[in-house]
Amino acid sequence: MNNSHWLRLALILCLSPSAYAQQHTHGQGELLIAQDGERWHLQLILPAADALGFEHEAKTSEQKKAQHHLAHKLTHNAGVVQLAGQCSLVSAEHSLQAVDNQNHPHKHHEHHEHHDDNEQHHEHRHSNIEVTYQYDCASAVTQLSLPLFESMPSLSLIKAQWLTDKGQGVANLTSSQPYIAW
Template identity: 40%
Template sequence: MNKYTVLSVTLFALAFPTVAQQHVHGQGKMLIAQQDNTWHVQFVLPAINVLGFEHKPETQEQHKLVSEITTKFMNHTSVLELNGDCTLTHTENSLTEHESHDDNEHDAENEHHSEEEHSSHQHGDIEVEYIYSCQSKVTQMSVTLFTWINSLTSIEAQWILDKGQGLTVLNHDDPVVAWL
């Protein structure tokens, strides 16, 4: 885990302790942390809304869908746009570990996966993380994933910035979080 992830996770755990515990279909979470020129944005989205299922992909069609969605997540502008002069420095999502999983592994080998890993996948959330280095002021972020995830009705956006913290709810009609 890189130092920005550790910082952001620590900040979110202190400020928003129940974020990871909630799982409601149609409703996602967006967590934003800023430290100087570094911006960390994390989404927690219900898998049912992103993929149409909450289990590991089982069919060829489901594997193809996971691959397509993973590609969309890697193209950060299909998920999020910042209005500052920013460069994406890191991205990851929880789908990549499942996409590269070899389904021909022996079942006994799969039993050795930790209980925590198994239960987090069964929870049905997909996590997507972006870290940006910004050379100018960021005053807003637009959530573009609403354009291709129609069944996602809202995203609760929470932030901790150098100037303070806040919370708002974003949706298809109002997908922008802004600061003065």
């Protein structure tokens, strides 16, 4: 195992997710998976444009409704990520929670350096939505799948990286191949 991989794992486990998410490409997200014995850490980073349909602060009642719907979906892992094994959800955290309370500073992660001409942005800002799950798994985990592709049709690719007791690897997950089998 090389040093850069350990550095990345340290970022998964210790630092703010946004420290890792330095890229922002619409249609593409990232999934980081780290096993520590029975504990599995999953971190998913999605462009707000795909997860929510917009990247700015929710203004209309329809947008606020969409935001609450997504927050609920992420908190309860309703069709986001599935582990095949005897696993129970220990914690779920996502960056939309801060947005729910308008009195708190927003945790949007904006990236001003990247603008594609074909993006239809009225405001020149981008944001990611990040969700972190911790699972305890009493059995081996034989597969991880991402049913979220079904509810986020503009999402075309999730770049997954994992570091488990069995080894490490990467995979590009798509709606036609939305899983990793170990």
